[in-house]
Amino acid sequence: MLLGSGNVGFHLSQLFINKGFAIHEIYNCRAKSGIELSKKANSKFIDDISKIDKNADLYIIALTDSQIEEVSAKLKINSGVVVHTSGSTNISVLSKYFDNCGVFYPLQTFSKYVELNYSEIPFFIEGNNIFSLKLLKKFSSEISNKVIEINSEQRKLLHISAVFASNFTNFLYTIAEDLLQKANLNFDVLEPLIKETTRKALLNNPQNSQTGPAIRQDFKTVNEHLEVLKNDKNLLFIYDLLSKMIIDKHN
Amino acid sequence: MLLGSGNVGFHLSQLFINKGFAIHEIYNCRAKSGIELSKKANSKFIDDISKIDKNADLYIIALTDSQIEEVSAKLKINSGVVVHTSGSTNISVLSKYFDNCGVFYPLQTFSKYVELNYSEIPFFIEGNNIFSLKLLKKFSSEISNKVIEINSEQRKLLHISAVFASNFTNFLYTIAEDLLQKANLNFDVLEPLIKETTRKALLNNPQNSQTGPAIRQDFKTVNEHLEVLKNDKNLLFIYDLLSKMIIDKHN
Structure with a gap:
């Protein structure tokens, strides 16, 4: 489940498609870029956050820093892990709302339509508990050769x-x-x-x-x-x- | 004739050796680096500027900006072209002293012992007359694929x-x-x-x-x-x- 279809959202969806991962749903409040990306990723497009599948394993919020908290407050799910992709946002913004959460921060400069070699991009991860961290570690190591665990201050x-x-x-x-x-x-x-x-x-x-x-x-x-x-x-x-x-x- | 055996002098001598150009003499007031470089380049080492061969075709001053004028004032030669390799020094510093002079500025960051691909380094040249410019153009184009003529303000x-x-x-x-x-x-x-x-x-x-x-x-x-x-x-x-x-x- 991917929330956001901007530069980072676009590149993550490309990456997931390349790796053969299914993205069941893509959410974005702006229909145009969301629909476009959903077609490419063969995903269901969602523009109403209350309609998001509550039982996904992983929710990736690839939105601007100011939208992360806004969307988190509205996102009602069951047991999945919710992560954001931001360099600057503390994990505590998510742990207020979710039992299982974390950060999945790819260190790269993303421009739309510029293809990247994702396996060389370092992914910096953080989890609020062992369950979240374990899922993130497994997921990230299938994408990148360089997965590094750091906390929010280091990030x-x-x-x-x-x-x-x-x-x-x-x-x-x-x-x-x-x-x-x-x-x-x-x-x-x-x-x-x-x-x-x-x-x-x-x-x-x-x-x-x-x-x-x-x-x-x-x-x-x-x-x-x-x-x-x-x-x-x-x-x-x-x-x-x-x-x-x-x-x-x-x- | 090469005057100077610092970073730029070192790299230019490497370049000339690679190209099979003879460097008849290398001048430096500090004996150690000058002797070392002269051995490598199979050149005569000169530490007294009054003893420099007066009949060379080309004199390359690869010294610090403040030394260029100092050395120019002491350098007594016949008809060769005298050039410096500095980005910041105006050609007028040389034209005060020499009938034929110019600039031969390689745009690169030079560190000793780091090998470079010289043919891709752009050389920016300037001559005080057609004779100087022609000699510099011929010489530079044997070294680099990118020789560009600019004046001192552009440089x-x-x-x-x-x-x-x-x-x-x-x-x-x-x-x-x-x-x-x-x-x-x-x-x-x-x-x-x-x-x-x-x-x-x-x-x-x-x-x-x-x-x-x-x-x-x-x-x-x-x-x-x-x-x-x-x-x-x-x-x-x-x-x-x-x-x-x-x-x-x-x-």
Whole structure:
């Protein structure tokens, strides 16, 4: 039973279909994306939460953080395990409502229509009791080679680290793209540099891989760059602060 | 003729050796790294700049930005082309001293002992006249499939964009690594996420690939993350500013 048909819901349903798992029902309050996904998954589409099958083994809530509690309050079931897929939401949001509950958090950036190799995505799981945890462990290990048990506090730190390593990194790429545009250059000139930076960080750890004007304490270059950025207050601030943090960290 | 035996000097000499180019002399004021590199490259080691061969075709200054001018002032040669390899240094630093000069800037992050595929590294070149440019074009195109002619202003913007896309990105990875350590998790749990983030940004452009709490305007999550970071002023500031910039950029 899958609740939600957004990016995460879409990818989880793809994954379950690939694995040959049956999704009996898909719930979504917005009919369009829910019907579309239900057809693909050969599932029954449900738009009224009171009509959901009360006897499923597993209910996966793949909705936005603010909708998780809203839907949980309305979801009346018998004995199945209810899990959410959110990095930031504490398990306690579910344990208020359900005897058996947990978290099933896939650490990946999901865009619709981008196919992923699911077996390499780490799944971080948490259960409110041994029964929930056992079911989640069994289920997750059929999907991924990397299933890791963590608690809600660890998951929150993990989520923040993912924001830095993925969302903010992508935004730094966006800043780079804009600067290159001013120089009449395409973003793809950075491709070998970006690939090598990532490869080195993953191979030797990022702390051992730092290069650039800041770690060399090449203040002449740092100041010249700040001079170029001086008309954009935010860019100036970020360049300055990250440079200072690099110097502090490495000295 | 190669002046400098640091990271860039090391990698350029490797590259020239691989290509079968002769490096007649290698100059460095610090004997140790210079002698080491000269042996590898089968070159004559020079530590006194006045003894450099005055009749080479090409002099490559692979030294720090502050040393480029210092060495240029002392380098007395006949008719060869003198180039530097710096992203930030204007060609005018060389044209003060030499009739024929230019820039030969490889866009890559260089660490000693990390082998690179040089043919995929873009080389950005600039010449002060047709003679210098022609020699640089010929030389670079024997090394790389991607030789791009840009001027010093473009190169400065390119260098700043590389700082954001490589040096600062690596530092965000370092921040992520530190946060994960607090959660007793290893940096490598982020590997599939980082690879996918980079792959999507290079495939569809970063601006079209932004995900995360900020672009969803999920202020509940953003505020919860800020609450966790509140004891680290710098992290708090960066998280807050980057989130605001993402919201501004995408709305």
